[in-house]
Amino acid sequence: MSLARAxxxxxxxxxxxxxxxxxxxxxxxxxxxxxxxxxxxxxxxRAIPTGGVDYLxxxxxxxxxxxxxxxxxxxxxxxxxxxxxxxxxxxxTLPLSRLTVVLGRSLAGAARALTQLxxxxxxxxxLGAKLDLSPIxxxxxxxxxxxxxxxxxxxxxxxxxxxxxxxxxxxxLQAITMPLFFASNxxxxxxxxxxxxxxxxRVNPLTYVIxxxxxxxxxxxxxxxxxxxxxxxxxxxxMIALATxxxxxIVE
Amino acid sequence: xxxxxxxxxxxxxxxxxGTVRALDGxxxxxxxxxLRAIVGPNGAGKTTLMRILTTQxxxxxxxxxxxxxxxxxxxxxxxxxIGYVPQEFSVWNxxxxxxxxxxxxxLYGIPRDRRKRVIEEMLxxxxxxxxxxxxVRTYSGGxxxxxxxxxxxxxxxxVLFLDEPTIGLDPRARALVWSRVLEYRKEYGATVVFNTHYxxxxxxxxxVVTMMNRxxxxxxxxxxxxxxxxxxxxxxxxxxxxDVAKALEALSRVPGLAVASxxxxxxxxxxxxxxxxxxxxxxxxxNGVRVKEVGIxxxxxxxxxxxxxxxxxxxxxxxxxxGAAAMRRAIRRGx
Numbered sequence: 001m002s003l004a005r006a007x008x009x010x011x012x013x014x015x016x017x018x019x020x021x022x023x024x025x026x027x028x029x030x031x032x033x034x035x036x037x038x039x040x041x042x043x044x045x046r047a048i049p050t051g052g053v054d055y056l057x058x059x060x061x062x063x064x065x066x067x068x069x070x071x072x073x074x075x076x077x078x079x080x081x082x083x084x085x086x087x088x089x090x091x092x093t094l095p096l097s098r099l100t101v102v103l104g105r106s107l108a109g110a111a112r113a114l115t116q117l118x119x120x121x122x123x124x125x126x127l128g129a130k131l132d133l134s135p136i137x138x139x140x141x142x143x144x145x146x147x148x149x150x151x152x153x154x155x156x157x158x159x160x161x162x163x164x165x166x167x168x169x170x171x172x173l174q175a176i177t178m179p180l181f182f183a184s185n186x187x188x189x190x191x192x193x194x195x196x197x198x199x200x201x202r203v204n205p206l207t208y209v210i211x212x213x214x215x216x217x218x219x220x221x222x223x224x225x226x227x228x229x230x231x232x233x234x235x236x237x238x239m240i241a242l243a244t245x246x247x248x249x250i251v252e
Numbered sequence: 253x254x255x256x257x258x259x260x261x262x263x264x265x266x267x268x269x270g271t272v273r274a275l276d277g278x279x280x281x282x283x284x285x286x287l288r289a290i291v292g293p294n295g296a297g298k299t300t301l302m303r304i305l306t307t308q309x310x311x312x313x314x315x316x317x318x319x320x321x322x323x324x325x326x327x328x329x330x331x332x333x334i335g336y337v338p339q340e341f342s343v344w345n346x347x348x349x350x351x352x353x354x355x356x357x358x359l360y361g362i363p364r365d366r367r368k369r370v371i372e373e374m375l376x377x378x379x380x381x382x383x384x385x386x387x388v389r390t391y392s393g394g395x396x397x398x399x400x401x402x403x404x405x406x407x408x409x410x411v412l413f414l415d416e417p418t419i420g421l422d423p424r425a426r427a428l429v430w431s432r433v434l435e436y437r438k439e440y441g442a443t444v445v446f447n448t449h450y451x452x453x454x455x456x457x458x459x460v461v462t463m464m465n466r467x468x469x470x471x472x473x474x475x476x477x478x479x480x481x482x483x484x485x486x487x488x489x490x491x492x493x494x495d496v497a498k499a500l501e502a503l504s505r506v507p508g509l510a511v512a513s514x515x516x517x518x519x520x521x522x523x524x525x526x527x528x529x530x531x532x533x534x535x536x537x538x539n540g541v542r543v544k545e546v547g548i549x550x551x552x553x554x555x556x557x558x559x560x561x562x563x564x565x566x567x568x569x570x571x572x573x574x575g576a577a578a579m580r581r582a583i584r585r586g587x
Contacts, residue, residue: 008358015355016346019387086338090403093306094359095332251308252268 002100009104010111017112023071028119031067035060035124038187048188053218060124060131061141061213062186065206067120068113068145072152073177075109076160080169083160083250092251102157102244106236109153110146117145132220140216140225147229148209151236154243161243161250180206205235257317258284258411258443259305264314266300266467274300275311276467282460284319284410287437288445289458289475291553293568296464298447299339302415305445306336318411335409337400339416339447345388349380349399352388356403374402378432394425398432405436412436414446418453430457451553451565455479463557465568470560475553482551482559483510486525488532491517491545502539506532512555517545519555 017024035056042048043055050058082088091101125131159176163169183197184190184206190198201207212228215221259282266275275297282288290298303309305316307327315322321329343352353371362370375381378398388396397417404412414433418426434457437444448454454461455475463471463478471478492499496516503509503520508528513519522528525548536543558564563571 002361005359005361008355011358012344012347012355015351016344019346084340086340086342087344089303089306089308089338089340090336090342091359092308093331093334093336094356095328095361096359097328248309251303 002096005096006100006104006107009101009108013108013111017115023112024115024119027067027071027116028123030070031063031116031120032123034063034066034187035120035129036127039063040127049192050189054128054130056124056127057129057131057218058214059187060120060129061217062184062210063124064116064120065145065148065184065210065213066181066186067116068149069152069180069206069209070177071113071116072109072149073156073173075105075112075153076156076158076163077166077169077173079105079157079160079250080164080166083164088251092248098247099240099244102154102240102247105157106150106153106240106243107146109156110149113149113153114142114145117141131217133217134220136222137216137220140222140229141213144209144212144216144225144229144232147236148205148212148232151205151232151239154236154239157243158239158246161246164250180204185210205232208232208235256284257320258282258286259288259316259318259445261301261305261316262314264301264304264316265312266297266304266309267312273467275304275314277314278464278467278469280462280469280472282443282445284443285441286443287457287459288443288462289454289460290445290447290462290464291449291451291454292464292470292557293565294449295466295569297467298449298464299415300467301464302336302413302445302447306334306413307331333410335404335407335412337397337404337412337414337417339419341396342400343388343396343403345391348385348387349391349395350375350384352399353403353406357406360407362406370406374406377405377435378402379428392425394421394428397421397425397429401429401432401436408440409442410440411443411445414444416447416449418448418450426453449565451557455553461553463553463560465557465561471556478553478556479551482512482555483521485521485523487512487519487521487549487551487555488525488529489517489519489547489549490536490543491547493542493544495541498539499536499541502535502541503532506535513558517547521551 039056039059048055079088159172160169163172183201184204185201186206190201190207193201208228208231212225212232215225215228261278261280264275264278267273278301290301292298304311305318305323307323307330310324317323318330319333323330353374357367357371375384378401380395380398380402383391383395388399418429421429433444436442458475461473461475461478462469496518499518500511500514503511508523510521512521533543554565561568
């Protein structure tokens with residue numbers, strides 16, 4: 001495994017984004033609506049207990065993770081496409097370990113997802129979200145998002161090895177991303193959910209990433225945030241390991 | 253461990269999804285420095301063979317080595333020694349040609365101080381210098397192939413695998429791709445193994461031809477030796493008007509003649525067409541058979557294929573079409 005070579009996949013992604021940055025903006029439309037419309041309206045209703053934090057501030061980390069997770073989870077579609085072209089065949093004949101390929105692609109998906117941090121801060125802060133924007137808070141938010149999105153990208157790669165056509169992949173994607181979002185602490189605290197949903201949200205990786213983002217950006221609690229990042233990395237490492245083991249299946 | 257060969261395969265079998273037998277016991281040896289063509293109709297198993305040799309997929313049974321390294325147990329070492337250009341395009345079309353080379357150079361692990369020089373050298377060699385900073389999306393098919401070759405050759409591989417390298421290219425682009433491949437081989441003494449279903453390309457560019465059909469090797473040898481297997485001499489094709497049976501009866505009386513295909517147009521083999529054609533025509537006309545058109549040619553690999561399999565390449569593809577379609581479905585599902 002070589003980290004330098006894995007990071008080349010991140011460079012590849014950034015170069016592609018530079019040539020065509022459309023995704024950064026199209027993906028930003030939905031979260032802008034969530035924060036700008038849903039957030040501001042619900043803040044007036046005051047129907048959701050958020051522990052003394054105003055609602056707009058409360059949902060900003062949730063919406064940020066929603067948007068990032070959609071990008072990370074959609075990354076597999078690229079692999080489905082690369083599988084139909086010759087790219088994946090070529091990549092698998094390069095002197096790279098499977099782990100380097102999966103780790104690199106996961107970080108590449110995470111890099112794409114990370115663009116949402118800047119887009120959403122740019123929207124939420126002017127609308128009145130009260131966020132800790134100190135360097136430490138921002139660094140922790142970046143780290144949490146990077147680790148979490150890398151794990152979700154690995155999960156997406158895993159799905160791509162089984163769903164080998166775009167149609168099937170898009171179908172499963174729809175079926176997974178929205179439930180993960182609603183069954184998390186993104187737009188309401190999990191304490192208000194019915195018990196079975198609460199149980200699910202406690203094994204939902206999104207819950208932990210959003211928790212870490214709140215600890216960094218809202219509660220200014222670096223230690224608690226680091227603890228959450230450790231939890232998330234367990235999920236991400238497991239996904240990367242699993243995707244590495246099964247990557248060979250994608251070209252069979 | 254069989255050493256001394258660039259490529260060695262023993263009894264390779266690949267079964268997709270437990271049912272589709274893409275390879276059915278393939279054994280072959282390629283000498284170092286050799287230029288080897290693997291030919292056969294679509295669905296013959298050429299691509300599956302190449303994907304096993306390039307460590308992408310594992311054989312169901314059998315063994316294969318590249319430069320003495322086992323393709324499953326020593327896959328990492330095989331990958332460090334080979335160059336490969338798949339049949340489908342393998343570059344990112346939303347990056348420039350230069351960026352593609354740069355990204356692949358980094359993935360290959362070419363050290364920073366050598367990267368720029370290697371890329372420049374390859375752009376020059378492949379005549380892509382002027383297009384280097386354009387998005388690949390704007391490239392022609394031939395340019396994309398040359399870019400892919402540039403990527404494969406950056407690390408100066410000792411064995412180069414090309415899967416249908418000129419498929420879909422116009423004659424000029426094909427010739428340019430081949431001139432670059434041959435030039436590289438001359439300069440570095442590399443082994444080149446290529447798949448093609450253009451038989452005339454195998455005849456023109458390879459030293460040894462492996463002919464495959466339905467997952468098996470049906471013939472192997474130098475292109476001209478293989479053509480001799482059909483028989484020495486010339487082939488005469490006779491486009492007939494009317495009764496083929498009557499024509500065959502007339503032809504059976506001509507000495508030194510063998511019928512290669514009894515369907516209209518009838519194909520016969522003779523030692524020397526220039527000398528024998530008059531007698532042949534006389535016999536036909538004497539039996540009241542009218543000949544619309546006469547063609548004389550040397551035997552080709554197509555004729556070898558017909559002789560060995562009893563069908564033309566097109567017939568084999570049509571026959572194998574259901575099998576090939578099933579195989580493609582199986583590959584897609586990933587059994």
